[in-house]
Amino acid sequence: MKNFLFSLFVVGLMAFCITGCERSMTKPMMESITSTETPTPDGPETFAIAFVQTAIDLYKTEGREAAITAYNDLASVSGQWYVFIIDDNDFMVSHAVTPVLIGVDVKELVSFVDYPLGLEIAKATEEGHWIEYLAHNPEANKLQLKRTWVIRHDGYIFGSGYYQPWSPDPATLLSVSKDDPEVFTRAVVLAAVARYELDGAEATAAYYNDPANIDGQWYLLITDENDIYVTHPLRPDFIGADLKDIPGLDGTPLGEEIAMATGAGLWIEYAWPNPESGEIELKRTWAIRHDGYLFGSGYYESAPVDAAPEAN
DSSP, X not given: OHHHHHHHXXXXXXXXXXXXXXXXXXXXXXXXXXXXXXXXXXXXXXHHHHHHHHHHHHHHHHOHHXXXXXXXXXXXXXXXXXXXXXXXXXXXXXXXXXGGGTTOBGGGOOOTTOOOHHHHHHTOOTTOEEEEEEEEETTTTEEEEEEEEEEEETTEEEEEEEEEOOOOOGGGGGOSOTTSHHHHHHHHHHHHHHHHHHHOHHHXXXXXXXXXXXXXXXXXXXXXXXXXXXXXXXOGGGTTSBGGGOOOTTSSOHHHHHTTOOTTOEEEEEEEEOTTTOSEEEEEEEEEEETTEEEEEEEEEEEEOOOOOOOO
């Protein structure tokens, strides 16, 4: 259930909260939106508030069902701008970008680092508040900081947001514990993405190709936008090869599966040698696309597995 809810979250809201940080809406900002002004995306904070208010106004004038129907229609989406609606029991009822989220209890949604972002959304009041988190911007095809305005009206939550550049210190993303290897794996990959944003592709590839930067069982595989390996510290012979041409130990098209990763991230399970134990074990790899590049890392289950090819 945890992985299912996580997958729903990253595909639908595309969110990966890093700090869970919020900024309360100030009265002057609310008062700055007057009937004589028409907010534009050039002022994204003001525009987000006005965009959400348009949905609330529709709810007021046309009713619940009209608002839900309107914001489940892709015609309501304008570039990065769309409104999601959550009912008075905190269940998603409108999400035109990813309708699979409809019917999900927002309080159960978690971020990539297991921050309870859904609970932060559910804290929305009639005064509204901002939530900041890392998300995939489908227009830019990369991870960016997203600021979302959420506000309650008549018990319902209405929300919308916008993207900003993101380039934190990679070290700040590795504060999570290895006791939860799934969360730590995602943090390792996000740190690599952050390093790419900070230092560029060439420097990032050089950093992770250095064996000194392998952390136990965690190391990075990175491919370029054409799926050509640029980083693999344990298999330097892979560098320059097409990821899609790499088979699993059992002959299955492993590389093709990994290459299916999107900006929302993807988990893949397969048998692979554990560099710490020397045994062939079940590996769980998390890969994500960012700016066309693929970044991935993984951890191992302790039990050895049989990876021999099946007889035909």
